[in-house]
Amino acid sequence: xxxxxxxxxxxxxxxxxxxxxxxxxxxxxxxxxxxxxxxxxxxxxxxxxxxxxxxxxxxxxxxxxxxxxxxxxxxxxxxxxxxxxxxxxxxxxxxxxxxxxxxxxxxxxxxxxxxxxxxxxxxxxxxxxxxxxxxxxxxxxxxxxxxxxxxxxxxxxxxxxxxxxxxxxxxxxxxxxxxxxxxxxxxxxxxxxxxxxxxxxxxxxxxxxxxxxxxxxxxxxxxxxxxxxxxxxxxxxxxxxxxxxxxxxxxxxxxxxxxxxxxxxxxxxxxxxxxxxxxxxxxxxxxxxxxxxxxxxxxxxxxxxxxxxxxxxxxxxxxxxxxxxxxxxxxxxxxxxxxxxxxxxxxxxxxxxxxxxxxxxxxxxxxxxxxxxxxxxxxxxxxxxxxxxxxxxxxxxxxxxxxxxxxxxxxxxxxxxxxxxxx
Numbered sequence: 520x521x522x523x524x525x526x527x528x529x530x531x532x533x534x535x536x537x538x539x540x541x542x543x544x545x546x547x548x549x550x551x552x553x554x555x556x557x558x559x560x561x562x563x564x565x566x567x568x569x570x571x572x573x574x575x576x577x578x579x580x581x582x583x584x585x586x587x588x589x590x591x592x593x594x595x596x597x598x599x600x601x602x603x604x605x606x607x608x609x610x611x612x613x614x615x616x617x618x619x620x621x622x623x624x625x626x627x628x629x630x631x632x633x634x635x636x637x638x639x640x641x642x643x644x645x646x647x648x649x650x651x652x653x654x655x656x657x658x659x660x661x662x663x664x665x666x667x668x669x670x671x672x673x674x675x676x677x678x679x680x681x682x683x684x685x686x687x688x689x690x691x692x693x694x695x696x697x698x699x700x701x702x703x704x705x706x707x708x709x710x711x712x713x714x715x716x717x718x719x720x721x722x723x724x725x726x727x728x729x730x731x732x733x734x735x736x737x738x739x740x741x742x743x744x745x746x747x748x749x750x751x752x753x754x755x756x757x758x759x760x761x762x763x764x765x766x767x768x769x770x771x772x773x774x775x776x777x778x779x780x781x782x783x784x785x786x787x788x789x790x791x792x793x794x795x796x797x798x799x800x801x802x803x804x805x806x807x808x809x810x811x812x813x814x815x816x817x818x819x820x821x822x823x824x825x826x827x828x829x830x831x832x833x834x835x836x837x838x839x840x841x842x843x844x845x846x847x848x849x850x851x852x853x854x855x856x857x858x859x860x861x862x863x864x865x866x867x868x869x870x871x872x873x874x875x876x877x878x879x880x881x882x883x884x885x886x887x888x889x890x891x892x893x894x895x896x897x898x899x900x901x902x903x904x905x906x907x908x909x910x911x912x913x914x915x916x917x918x919x920x921x922x923x924x925x926x927x928x929x930x931x932x933x934x935x936x937x938x939x940x941x942x
Contacts, residue, residue, distance in 0.1 A: 572602050575689045579699075586703045592710040596681045603678060606686040606723045617882055620827050620852045621874035627667060627856035628863060635671055636662050636864035646744070646757045654764035655774035659861035660840075661764050664847060667857055668731040672756065675729060676721040680705050684725045684734070701725055704734035713749045720753070728752030729759035732766075740766040770846045771839065778844060778858035779822070779837040780815065781870055782807050790830060790927045791916065794909070796823045802836060810871040827851055829929025831875030879932040886911075889930055892938045893918060
């Protein structure tokens with residue numbers, strides 16, 4: 520679905536039903552390298568790159584024709600299209616810094632966005648009644664995703680989707696078959712008349728419409744709410760909201776259940792239990808409680824303990840629906856923002872516990888350095904790849920215990936400094 524700039528946390532292997540886990544044309548790639556240099560130096564594309572891209576478009580036609588796309592549609596879709604410089608720039612950009620989750624949430628769950636979400640509930644109350652009835656997905660969750668993806672339709676992207684996907688299929692150094700398949704699907708959407716090319720706008724990577732479906736997700740999950748013969752997620756808001764509800768339902772949404780709970784940990788808590796899965800009743804017996812001591816409505820529900828910013832920040836017990844949201848965008852920050860925004864739209868309160876705003880997270884290069892340092896010191900974390908998984912967290916906890924720190928497994932800049940110092 521939408522592409523997040525926040526670091527992605529791999530899905531857990533429990534809740535197994537929902538938490539599962541080309542060759543390049545040398546001439547085309549060389550042309551795109553020339554295109555990038557030309558864009559950087561002159562703000563324009565060299566003629567060589569346009570010629571190579573035009574040749575690629577012609578060479579791609581037999582594949583589109585084999586998928587049933589008409590020649591008229593194909594010509595219209597590519598009329599005047601050149602490689603998208605923003606897609607090229609972002610495709611090659613390495614994310615060096617991670618936005619702290621508290622900054623992410625400050626923006627994602629702002630008071631303005633909460634108030635707008637409540638207004639949306641009133642404006643589309645009749646349609647949301649019907650969507651809840653059809654799909655069994657809470658209206659607040661659907662509206663929260665709309666708010667997160669495009670700020671309730673105020674910005675759906677400014678890239679022509681065919682252009683963005685063609686650029687990636689032509690030039691991406693990886694996953695070219697994936698981008699080619701997405702492009703074919705986008706062309707099929709045009710050929711079937713669901714949207715005009717002039718309205719097929721989306722992100723630099725091809726996520727499109729009010730709730731930012733990739734073409735393949737549109738093909739699988741988009742629905743025609745008003746039965747006008749088109750699954751129109753670009754200009755028909757009820758179609759977009761119903762499609763999102765269908766997506767969540769098809770990935771295992773539990774009707775009437777929440778996404779998770781903010782919780783308070785007891786003194787002396789064993790931080791080795793972070794990321795563990797138990798029933799809410801078992802967590803309660805271990806002293807993990809909701810703020811104010813409120814009971815868990817369904818004690819038999821399974822829940823995973825998550826500390827997004829380590830022991831110094833809020834703690835959460837995440838339920839099945841949290842991991843369904845992660846199927847939309849596999850980032851812990853994103854799913855937490857959607858869940859919290861849905862609660863706030865419903866009338867809930869901000870989180871009780873504050874974030875440790877001085878405990879900055881690591882960039883990917885810094886994470887690689889931390890992993891390498893831990894490996895050298897005998898705290899084996901496996902390959903230093905810049906990705907924080909169970910092995911890395913286990914190694915961090917081992918180091919933290921050896922240094923007399925709280926063993927929460929959280930990789931922060933402060934922790935890296937301690938590891939560098941060897942203490």
